[in-house]
Amino acid sequence: DAGVIQSPRHEVTEMGQEVTLRCKPISGHDYLFWYRQTMMRGLELLIYFNNNVPIDDSGMPEDRFSAKMPNASFSTLKIQPSEPRDSAVYFCASSFGTVDTQYFGPGTRLTVL
Amino acid sequence: GDSVTQMEGPVTLSEEAFLTINCTYTATGYPSLFWYVQYPGEGLQLLLKATKADDKGSNKGFEATYRKETTSFHLEKGSVQVSDSAVYFCALSANYGGATNKLIFGTGTLLAVQP
Numbered sequence: 630d631a632g633v634i635q636s637p638r639h640e641v642t643e644m645g646q647e648v649t650l651r652c653k654p655i656s657g658h659d660y661l662f663w664y665r666q667t668m669m670r671g672l673e674l675l676i677y678f679n680n681n682v683p684i685d686d687s688g689m690p691e692d693r694f695s696a697k698m699p700n701a702s703f704s705t706l707k708i709q710p711s712e713p714r715d716s717a718v719y720f721c722a723s724s725f726g727t728v729d730t731q732y733f734g735p736g737t738r739l740t741v742l
Numbered sequence: 743g744d745s746v747t748q749m750e751g752p753v754t755l756s757e758e759a760f761l762t763i764n765c766t767y768t769a770t771g772y773p774s775l776f777w778y779v780q781y782p783g784e785g786l787q788l789l790l791k792a793t794k795a796d797d798k799g800s801n802k803g804f805e806a807t808y809r810k811e812t813t814s815f816h817l818e819k820g821s822v823q824v825s826d827s828a829v830y831f832c833a834l835s836a837n838y839g840g841a842t843n844k845l846i847f848g849t850g851t852l853l854a855v856q857p
Contacts, residue, residue, distance in 0.1 A: 733785025
């Protein structure tokens with residue numbers, strides 16, 4: 630079975646541009662998580678969904694970040710406008726029935742120039 | 743609030759050496775405890791877990807015991823291999839009164855195993 634799929638794997642953009650990251654969770658999973666990883670701040674939970682409904686978005690840094698999950702098989706994380714400090718690896722993860730055993734995607738490495 | 747503290751890296755070992763990565767936690771209630779591993783260029787993956795005091799989680803030669811009295815969950819392996827080189831994350835899952843339930847990760851410990 631396919632794991633969590635993220636696209637793109639790498640994104641380079643200029644400051645001020647809109648960035649959209651995409652995630653397809655494992656089929657049947659009802660939890661979906663967005664994380665950000667940097668050397669300075671480590672791994673941060675941005676937001677998570679349960680059955681397509683946002684449950685906790687307290688980690689979303691500011692209004693420039695937004696996330697949606699229109700259906701059980703797709704989610705997006707959007708940054709508008711992007712800034713150099715948003716440069717990081719963004720991970721999507723999914724799980725079934727509990728937050729405990731999460732399956733991570735390969736990540737999207739975002740570079741904002 | 744709930745938190746996880748793990749030893750800073752990098753930890754550099756020779757192949758076949760004994761590994762210990764320390765992890766302690768602070769939590770209200772009775773959390774479940776986890777070790778996740780991140781190999782270079784990949785996402786995290788669950789290595790092992792323990793859901794109650796005195797439980798021992800084990801996988802791929804790694805072990806960790808849930809010690810409630812010392813609030814610890816140290817990761818051990820008797821003989822490391824070069825292929826074990828990765829970043830190891832300790833984590834806990836706590837239920838916040840039913841409102842939200844999420845994993846709290848430590849900062850990660852880089853392990854480098856030399857041949």
